[in-house]
Amino acid sequence: MDDTEAILETLRGDRDAFGEIVRRYHRALYYFVVGKVSADSEAEDIVQKTFISAYERLADYDRRQPILAWLRGIALNHCRNSWRSYQRQAEMMNRLLDVKRAELELDLLEDSPMDERRAMALRQCMESLSESEQKAIRLRFVDELPLSEIGAQLNRNGEAARQFLFRIRTRLHACVRKRLQVQGQGTPR
Amino acid sequence: MNPSENLRFEELVCAYLDSGLQPEQEFELLQMIENPEYARLFAELARQDGEIKGTLATPVADDTMAGVISREIGYRDGSQSRRQSRVYQAVMGEIGSESRRPTHAAMPILLPQAQPKQPERPFFHWTMAVSAVLHAAVIALVIALHFSGQRQPAPVAYVPDVSIEPTPPSAAQYNPLEAKISHVTGDTFSIQDDNRKQTLLGAPLNDNDIVETLGTKSSVDIRFTDGTQVNLRPDSRMRKLGGQEAYANSKCIYLERGTLNAAVAPQPAHAPMRMITPNAEAMILGTKFQLATYPGQTQLEVTEGLVKFTRLSDGKSVDVKAGFYAIVADGVDLAVYPRGSRRFMKGINFFGPAVTIDGMRWMSHEEAKIDGVSLVYNPRGSNSYRASFTPDPAVDAETRKMLDTRVYSIDDDVGIYVPSANGVVEVEMYVFETFKPFSRVFDVEINGVMAQRGVGKLPLYRWTKIGPYRTEVRNGMLHLKIHKVVGNPVISGLTIYSVDTVRN
Numbered sequence: 001m002d003d004t005e006a007i008l009e010t011l012r013g014d015r016d017a018f019g020e021i022v023r024r025y026h027r028a029l030y031y032f033v034v035g036k037v038s039a040d041s042e043a044e045d046i047v048q049k050t051f052i053s054a055y056e057r058l059a060d061y062d063r064r065q066p067i068l069a070w071l072r073g074i075a076l077n078h079c080r081n082s083w084r085s086y087q088r089q090a091e092m093m094n095r096l097l098d099v100k101r102a103e104l105e106l107d108l109l110e111d112s113p114m115d116e117r118r119a120m121a122l123r124q125c126m127e128s129l130s131e132s133e134q135k136a137i138r139l140r141f142v143d144e145l146p147l148s149e150i151g152a153q154l155n156r157n158g159e160a161a162r163q164f165l166f167r168i169r170t171r172l173h174a175c176v177r178k179r180l181q182v183q184g185q186g187t188p189r
Numbered sequence: 190m191n192p193s194e195n196l197r198f199e200e201l202v203c204a205y206l207d208s209g210l211q212p213e214q215e216f217e218l219l220q221m222i223e224n225p226e227y228a229r230l231f232a233e234l235a236r237q238d239g240e241i242k243g244t245l246a247t248p249v250a251d252d253t254m255a256g257v258i259s260r261e262i263g264y265r266d267g268s269q270s271r272r273q274s275r276v277y278q279a280v281m282g283e284i285g286s287e288s289r290r291p292t293h294a295a296m297p298i299l300l301p302q303a304q305p306k307q308p309e310r311p312f313f314h315w316t317m318a319v320s321a322v323l324h325a326a327v328i329a330l331v332i333a334l335h336f337s338g339q340r341q342p343a344p345v346a347y348v349p350d351v352s353i354e355p356t357p358p359s360a361a362q363y364n365p366l367e368a369k370i371s372h373v374t375g376d377t378f379s380i381q382d383d384n385r386k387q388t389l390l391g392a393p394l395n396d397n398d399i400v401e402t403l404g405t406k407s408s409v410d411i412r413f414t415d416g417t418q419v420n421l422r423p424d425s426r427m428r429k430l431g432g433q434e435a436y437a438n439s440k441c442i443y444l445e446r447g448t449l450n451a452a453v454a455p456q457p458a459h460a461p462m463r464m465i466t467p468n469a470e471a472m473i474l475g476t477k478f479q480l481a482t483y484p485g486q487t488q489l490e491v492t493e494g495l496v497k498f499t500r501l502s503d504g505k506s507v508d509v510k511a512g513f514y515a516i517v518a519d520g521v522d523l524a525v526y527p528r529g530s531r532r533f534m535k536g537i538n539f540f541g542p543a544v545t546i547d548g549m550r551w552m553s554h555e556e557a558k559i560d561g562v563s564l565v566y567n568p569r570g571s572n573s574y575r576a577s578f579t580p581d582p583a584v585d586a587e588t589r590k591m592l593d594t595r596v597y598s599i600d601d602d603v604g605i606y607v608p609s610a611n612g613v614v615e616v617e618m619y620v621f622e623t624f625k626p627f628s629r630v631f632d633v634e635i636n637g638v639m640a641q642r643g644v645g646k647l648p649l650y651r652w653t654k655i656g657p658y659r660t661e662v663r664n665g666m667l668h669l670k671i672h673k674v675v676g677n678p679v680i681s682g683l684t685i686y687s688v689d690t691v692r693n
Binding site for chain 1: 199200203204205206207209210215218219222228229231232233234235236237238239240241242243244245246248249251252254255256257258259261262263385599600601624627675
C-alpha cells in the first residue's frame with residue numbers, strides 16, 4: 001500500500017498499517033538524525049520517539065506534504081529537546097564548552113537539503129582516506145577505543161594517535177567543503 | 190584569523206572531541222569561540238564527528254523498529270496509559286512494560302577491509318612501574334566468588350577454577366623461573382618490547398612480558414618449568430617480573446587487573462613465589478589459590494596451602510589458609526572469611542516481576558518499592574524489552590525474565606538505595622546488552638567508594654554479572670551509584686549477600 005493508504009488504514013484503527021510507514025522511512029530518518037545529536041546512541045531513541053509522535057498526531061498530518069518531510073520536522077523537535085537536555089546537564093555540571101556546543105547545535109538545527117549532500121560528500125571523502133586512516137577512524141568511532149589503545153593498534157603512542165586523528169578530521173572537513181563547492185552548493189553552513 | 194591561530198584552534202577542538210582537553214586548554218578554547226567564525230568551525234567539527242559515527246553505523250532492522258513501534262503504540266492505546274515524567278524521580282515510578290529501543294549493530298560500511306570488531310576492552314589504565322613500589326604489600330586475592338551451597342545464575346566472570354594441578358618438573362636441568370604459554374583460549378595478546386601480538390601457544394614468557402586476555406571467553410595458561418601453573422582469566426592483564434635484583438630467584442607476577450588462578454609447586458623458603466597487584470602482595474610457598482584485582486579491590490581465595498596476604502597501604506597482613514578468602518578494599522576491614530559464608534539477603538528484578546533464580550526468590554519491582562528501595566535516574570528510556578534473540582550465555586526462563594527488564598537512565602547516572610541490615614555485604618549486578626555492542630561503559634560506586642571502573646561494555650545480546658562488590662553497611666542503607674561514562678547505564682537486577690567474618 002502507498003503512504004496515503006497506510007495512513008488512512010492506520011486512522012481506521014489498523015496499527016499494523018503504520019508499521020509500513022515505519023519500515024519505509026526508518027533508515028532515512030535515522031541517517032537524518034544521526035549527525036544531529038550529541039551521542040549516536042540517541043539517534044535510534046529519537047527515531048523511535050519520532051514515529052510515536054507521528055502516530056499520535058497522524059490525524060493532523062497534511063497529506064499534501066511528503067511524509068518524510070513531516071517526520072523530519074518532528075525529529076528535529078526531538079533533537080532540539082535532546083540538545084536542551086544536554087545543555088541543562090552541562091550547565092549543572094559546569095561543562096562550559098558543552099553548554100556552548102549545545103547552544104551552537106540548537107542554532108544549527110534545521111532541515112536543510114544540504115544535509116544529504118554533506119552526508120554524500122563525507123562518505124566520498126572517507127572512502128578516499130588511506131588504509132591506516134580508515135583504521136584509525138574505525139578504532140575511534142566504531143570501537144571507541146581510548147587514544148592510548150588506538151596508538152597501540154597503529155604502533156604509535158597516544159599523543160601521536162591524537163595528532164593523527166586531528167589531521168584526519170581536518171582533512172575530512174576540508175575535503176567536504178571542497179566537494180560541496182565543486183558541486184556548486186557553496187560553503188556549507 | 191592567522192594560520193597558526195587556526196591550527197591551534199583546530200587542535201583544541203579535536204582534543205575536546207577526544208576528551209583530552211586540559212582545564213587551561215578548555216578556557217583557551219572558550220575564549221576562541223567567542224569569535225563567531227571559530228564558533229561556527231567548532232560546531233562544524235563537532236557535527237562532523239557525529240556524522241562520521243553515523244556514516245559508519247547501521248540502524249536496526251526496519252522490521253525490528255516496526256515491531257518496537259507497534260508494541261509501544263499498543264501499550265499507549267491500552268487501558269493503562271501512563272506517562273513517564275521527564276524530570277528526575279526520587280522514587281521508583283510506576284513503570285510497566287514499554288517498548289524498548291531496538292538493537293543496533295555498528296558496522297564499518299565504508300571499510301571493506303575492516304577486520305572483525307575488536308573484543309571489548311575494559312577501561313583500565315596501566316599504571317605499573319616495575320621497579321617502583323610493587324614490593325609494597327597487599328595482594329588480596331580473589332574473594333570467593335563461588336560459595337558452596339549458594340547457587341547463583343550461570344556465572345560469567347571470576348569463577349574460581351582450582352582444578353589445575355602443578356605438574357611435576359622433568360628430571361632434566363631446568364630454570365625454575367622460565368615459563369611459557371601452555372594454553373590459549375579466545376582473544377589474548379602478548380606484549381614484548383612494546384610489540385603487541387596475538388599470544389602464541391608454546392611461546393616463552395620472558396621477563397617483563399605482558400599477557401592480556403580480552404572478552405569473557407578468553408584465558409591463557411602459563412607453565413613454569415617447576416610445574417607451577419598460572420591461569421589468567423578473562424579480561425585480565427599480567428606481567429612477568431624479572432631481570433632485577435628485587436625479583437632474583439623468585440617467580441614474580443604482577444597482576445595489573447582481573448583474575449588469575451594458580452597452582453604453585455613447592456618453592457624454596459628463601460624464594461617464595463610473589464604475586465603483586467596495585468594494592469597487595471602475596472608470598473606463596475606452595476598452594477592453590479585464585480587472585481583477582483580491579484581498581485580499589487583485590488581478592489584472594491586459597492584452596493590449598495597458606496598465603497600471607499598483605500595490604501599495601503598500611504602493611505597489615507593476614508594469613509589465609511585453605512578454605513578461606515580475604516579481601517583488600519577501601520572501607521572494609523582486612524579479615525579472613527571462610528568460604529561458603531555468604532548468605533543471600535535479597536534480589537531485586539528492576540521493573541519486572543518476582544523471579545526465582547537458582548532457588549532464590551528475587552523481589553519484583555513493586556515489592557522492592559514497598560521494601561523501601563528507591564532509584565534516582567533519568568527515566569526517559571524504556572525499561573523492558575523482549576525480543577526473539579537468545580541471551581548469551583543461555584539462561585533459564587526465570588533469569589530471562591530478570592534480564593528483560595531494567596533500570597535504564599538516559600544520559601545520566603543511576604542511583605540505587607536499598608535498605609540493608611548493618612554489616613558486611615556483597616553486591617552483584619546484572620547487565621544485559623540489547624541495543625548496540627560495546628556501547629556503554631560505567632563506573633560502579635558503593636557507599637561512596639569507587640568499586641570498579643569501566644564495566645558494562647558488552648557484545649550484543651551478551652549479559653554478565655558484575656561484582657561481587659564488598660562493602661560494610663553502617664547506617665541501614667546500601668547506596669549504589671552507577672556512573673555513566675559512555676552510553677546509558679542499564680542494570681537488570683541486583684543481589685545482596687550478607688557475609689560472615691572471622692577474625693584471626
